[in-house]
Amino acid sequence: MLHAGYKCELAKGVIALASDNIGESLFDLFIFETSQNIEQLEQIILDNEKESSFASDAINEIFRIMHTIKGSAAMMMFDNISSVAHKVEDLFYFIREHSAEKIDYNDVPDLVLESLDFIRCEMEKIKTGITADGDGAAIVTKIAASLKQKKDKYQDQPQIMPEKEANDVNNANDQKLIIDKKPKKRKANREKITEDNKNTYKAHVYFEEDCQMESLRSFDIINKIYQFAEVIEYKPGDIMENDNSASIIRERGFEVTFKTAQNITDIDEFFSKLLFLRKHLLKEIAAFDLHQPAEVVTPEMPIENKTEEKQPVANATTDTHTAPIATMINVNVAKLDKLMDLVGEMVISEAMVVENPDLKGLEIENFKKASRQLHKITSELQDTVMSIRMVPLADVFQKMHRVMRDMCKKLGKDVKLEIIGEDTEADKNIITHLSDPLMHLVRNCIDHGIESEEDRVRNNKPKTGKVTLEARNAGNDVLVIVRDDGMGLDKNKILAKAKENGLLNKDSSEMSDSEVYNLIFIPGFSTNDNITEFSGRGVGMDVVTSNIEEVGGSVSIDSTQGVGTAITIKIPLTLAIIDGMNIQVGDSLYTIPTISIKESFFPKQQDLLTDPDGNEMIMVRGQCYAIVRLHQCLNVKTEVTDFTQGIFIMIEQYEKTVCIFADELIGQQQVVVKTLPKYIKNNYKINGLAGCTLLGNGGISLILDVGWFTGYKK
């Protein structure tokens, strides 16, 4: 069978991770979509948990996502994932089909999150090429138990009839219930139909809009129908031979007529279990059974009803779902790097053509017009490519909601998470490195930082603790600050602990507050006396520092006892785009991040001062600032050494200000910060340079490290 064969091939591709093109792209797609779905679902659960009930939209959405995960996992033959997803789907089916207020939701978020964790864990295995062998049975049983409990409870409520599984048990009240309860109606139909022996049905099936491979799926349906019925005909009849059949099916649906002894309820159930069906219409055909015309209408009605009910769900699905998928695609970072290099190359070539020495002295008006147009396009292209790699921090920040929830639940604390500046952008690579440290920090805040409720009340603090995640751009860096309003760090406790562990190599009285606080970043340090599930093993802070240092960042901590702690992660803008001011010194170009420039000005002779040590200074509006001669600092030969010939640029970072003396300002430009080459970084330490950048003409400009010039860094 074609379909099965295809599946096998997919499975092979998955297990061996072979370079089979179809297998791999589908496999990638599966990974990508499923992880996206998991995240989306998690968000929904967390949002709804706060309200302790589920909005009907949310229920539909959860149901849909689980359905998709189940479907695609089954298609990729990850049975453990699909079975767990299936169970969750069952659970939400139950919730969806019953009046929401009557159901006890308390354990639902936990169950779903647990299942998500399981699926995520399996996905990780699959991604790394290990067979996904996790056993979902435990979770499945748990969900089943919960579902059963809910059902039992539901049944206890007298005014509402049991759910569809209970159908077989009672049928006495059927006729009465036809109007209000759908499962009952089906029951009624069955009563009538089972008297006939073999009936002919016509099913009209519509697939979900973006399910793909419609013809294959239709073929699969026919094959499945063969197992219990005799297929008479189907439309379009040439599904496998005709390439256009897929689009025909997409537009007009797929019709199949078959004859079976099975009753309409079972058939209807068969169709509703099929994957990727948007809706289906099932009709009993009278032509073979003319003596029962009255009954023909009745079976159709309830099923039409059902489809009507289902339809809004399907519509809602497409509305909420297609939007993010259609606007976002997943691209390999390596390709983006390549693209950026190519654009850089193109810009250089453009300059080579336009400024070609052969053109010198020629009057070529049209050429100039065309080249201006070319220039406009290339610079636009360059800007776009540069911005592609930038990702907002929102994704990482949003993940913290889950961390927060789990921690609060387990520790019995009530903490609110506030997020500021989540749209701050940073390079994709850096953001990947930020996730783990942030997680540790947030955990630390809740576990160590935020006090218990009683303590907070005693200290006149609001009952609910608060953790703030903040991100913002600051000069060459992105600052990510994790702040809590908890008890703060206990200096003495830290010192005692450090002494005990032999981590102190300095007399404690000589240490500044920040030195003491920074002790907690030393590997193996933990002040928490009780090791909890989440923290206290003294590895957390170590992970934070090593992860951040890997991307060239730094971590610092500030705390006030009783008021709170703030941990600041400073990550460089490696590859990030900054607005820079290009300046010239001698033959070299330098770039200063515009954000740290306060002003630039030509000095007046009377404002210049020199102190007895030879330090040069300048008075600006009654304030005295130190002067940094760039040509001296960076060892560049230049003719401009007299202050009146050049220009001053006042730069500020962390409230320290100096005036830089350069030859002249060239202009402002958006630049991509590149790190200095590996060879130089490995072998030399260069002070005063934060990186380098490519200029539009292919030249290189060195980016000044404002922090170093203002004396912030030693």
Place this chain on the structure above:
Amino acid sequence: MRQMEEELQEQQEDTQKGRFLTFPLGNESYGIEIQYVTEIIGIQPITEVPELPEYIRGIINLRGKIIPVMDARIRFKKPYLEYNDRTCVIVIDVKEVAIGLIVDSVSEVLSIAEENIVPTPSIQQIKNKYIKGIGKVGNEVKLLLDCEKILNDQELDEISNIE
């Protein structure tokens, strides 16, 4: 499939093995194993970077990739020669660390059989740590550079300290 690829790669390595790009420098002729050479380009505008030793002339833009360039003459303590049309930059890449080597010009690619490569005289071994061996081609000798050592300057600096 994979096997084929491996074979292909082996073949490639085989064809690269024992092949050296040679270039003159002063009175001597040097050789670099071709497997380390990514490309040879003409001299480019160099951006100076402060606080680097004299032989690192600065950085260049190699089609969007920024790499440092090292003047081979100064590195090997020969007098500096003004760059001209014939000056070349040999881009070498060892374990993803790239560097450009500025040389007067490049000569040719030679195959030097293993039996024709002799180790550097043992007395001078410390001094010549960046020379892997000496290759004999006809009447000439080629000093074969050890790329990995060239890229690991810390070690070289230690050597110059010993000197």
